[in-house]
Amino acid sequence: MAANKDMTVPLLDLKAQYESIREPVRKAIDEVCESQWFVMGPNVTELEERIAAYSESAHGIGVSSGTDALLVALMALEIGPDDAVITTPYTFFATGGTVARLGATPIYCDIDPGTFNLDPAAVSSLVENDCERVGGALVHKASGKVVKALLPVHLYGQTADMAALMKIAEDHDLRVVEDAAQSIGSEYIDGRRAGSIGDVGCFSFFPSKNLGAFGDGGMCTSNDDELAERIRVLRLHGGKPKYYHSLVGGNFRLDALQAAVLLVKLQYLDEWTASRQANAKSYDAAISAAGLDGKITAPPTRTGKRHIYNQFVIRAERRDELRQFLGDAGIGTEIYYPVPLHLQKCFAYLGYAEGDCPESERAAGETIALPIYPELMEKQIQYVVDKISAFYS
Numbered sequence: 479m480a481a482n483k484d485m486t487v488p489l490l491d492l493k494a495q496y497e498s499i500r501e502p503v504r505k506a507i508d509e510v511c512e513s514q515w516f517v518m519g520p521n522v523t524e525l526e527e528r529i530a531a532y533s534e535s536a537h538g539i540g541v542s543s544g545t546d547a548l549l550v551a552l553m554a555l556e557i558g559p560d561d562a563v564i565t566t567p568y569t570f571f572a573t574g575g576t577v578a579r580l581g582a583t584p585i586y587c588d589i590d591p592g593t594f595n596l597d598p599a600a601v602s603s604l605v606e607n608d609c610e611r612v613g614g615a616l617v618h619k620a621s622g623k624v625v626k627a628l629l630p631v632h633l634y635g636q637t638a639d640m641a642a643l644m645k646i647a648e649d650h651d652l653r654v655v656e657d658a659a660q661s662i663g664s665e666y667i668d669g670r671r672a673g674s675i676g677d678v679g680c681f682s683f684f685p686s687k688n689l690g691a692f693g694d695g696g697m698c699t700s701n702d703d704e705l706a707e708r709i710r711v712l713r714l715h716g717g718k719p720k721y722y723h724s725l726v727g728g729n730f731r732l733d734a735l736q737a738a739v740l741l742v743k744l745q746y747l748d749e750w751t752a753s754r755q756a757n758a759k760s761y762d763a764a765i766s767a768a769g770l771d772g773k774i775t776a777p778p779t780r781t782g783k784r785h786i787y788n789q790f791v792i793r794a795e796r797r798d799e800l801r802q803f804l805g806d807a808g809i810g811t812e813i814y815y816p817v818p819l820h821l822q823k824c825f826a827y828l829g830y831a832e833g834d835c836p837e838s839e840r841a842a843g844e845t846i847a848l849p850i851y852p853e854l855m856e857k858q859i860q861y862v863v864d865k866i867s868a869f870y871s
C-alpha cells in the first residue's frame with residue numbers, strides 16, 4: 479500500500495458542493511434580502527409545489543425541520559397520550575422522540591437485517607400476538623394504549639417495504655407516517671416515491687441530507703386534502719383565520735432564505751443523486767476486487783428501486799477498530815446509530831431490555847458509514863477501500 483500522506487476523505491464535503499453553486503445561491507439569497515420577506519412567502523410556496531411534484535404528492539407543507547415535520551404530522555393525526563405508534567428503533571432519535579413528546583407511546587419493532595428498515599414480519603407478529611381488538615380499536619396489551627399509526631423510516635436512502643406495511647395498516651385501520659428524512663426522491667420497488675405512499679411523508683433539509691438547506695428546514699407531503707390542511711393550520715399555531723384558534727399548533731414555519739437556497743439546490747438534486755449512485759457502484763466493485771466480501775458487507779438494495787444513498791453503510795468485523803484505523807488515515811466515518819432507541823436511557827420507562835430487537839442491536843454494533851457524497855472522487859473511493867484492505871490484512 480503506497481503511503482499517501484496528502485489524501486484525506488471527509489465523511490461529507492459541503493464546501494465542494496457550494497463551490498459549484500455559489501453564484502446562483504448568492505443571487506437567490508440576495509433577492510430575499512432585497513425583498514425583506516423572511517418567513518413563509520413566495521419562495522416557500524414555490525418550494526412546496528416543487529417538492530410535492532418531486533415526491534409525487536398532491537400537497538407540500540414547508541416546516542421548520544424534519545423533526546417538526548414528524549411532530550406536526552403526528553399532531554394532525556391527533557396522536558396523544560392514549561395512543562401508541564409502531565416504529566423502528568434503528569433510526570435517528572427524532573423518529574421516536576416526536577412520538578414521546580406528544581405523550582404517546584412508541585412501540586419498537588425490529589428491523590429487516592437485509593435493509594435496516596422496519597420489518598413487516600415483526601410488525602405483523604406484534605399486531606397478532608401482543609395486541610387485541612377492543613371495540614373498533616387495536617389495543618397494545620402491555621401498555622393498554624391504542625395503536626393508531628405506523629411510522630416506518632426510509633433509512634439511508636432506501637424505502638422500507640411499503641406494500642407489506644400498507645397492507646398491515648389497511649387490515650388494522652392504522653395511519654401511516656413515512657419518515658423520509660433521508661430519502662427525498664427515493665423509489666419503492668413499484669416505482670412510487672418516498673413520501674407519497676402513506677398518509678404523510680416527512681422530509682428534512684438538514685445540511686447533511688441529500689437536499690440540504692443552509693440551516694434547518696423540513697417538509698410534509700400528503701395526498702390527503704384534509705390532513706394537509708390540518709398540517710398547514712397547525713404549522714401556524716393552529717390559527718385559521720389568523721388569531722382564531724380551533725386547534726393548538728405551534729411555530730413550525732419555514733424561512734424564505736432556506737426555501738430560496740433549496741429552490742436552487744433542487745435543480746441539481748438528480749445529478750447529485752446519480753453521483754451518489756455511481757459512487758456506491760464504485761465501492762461495490764472495489765470491495766469485490768479487494769476480496770473483502772467476507773469481512774465487510776455492502777448495503778443491499780432489496781426494497782428500493784431508486785436508492786438515493788444518503789449514507790453508504792456497511793457491516794464490518796471489528797467495526798470500532800476499523801473506524802479508528804480509517805480515522806488515522808484521514809478518512810471520515812460515522813456510526814448511524816450506536817444505540818437503538820429501545821435501549822436509550824430516556825425510554826427506560828417503556829421497559830425494553832437488551833435482546834428485544836436483536837437485529838437492531840446487531841446493526842448498531844456492526845455498521846459504519848463511509849463517505850458517499852456526490853463530489854467524492856474515484857481515487858478517494860479506492861483509497862478508502864485500500865485502507866479497509868490494509869486493516870484486515
Ligand SMILES: *Cc1c(COP(=O)(O)O)cnc(C)c1O
Nearest residue numbers: 543544545570572659682683684
Ligand atoms: C435527519 C432526520 C430526522 C430529523 O430531521 P431534522 O431536520 O434534523 O430535524 C428525522 N428522522 C431521520 C431518519 C433523520 O435522518
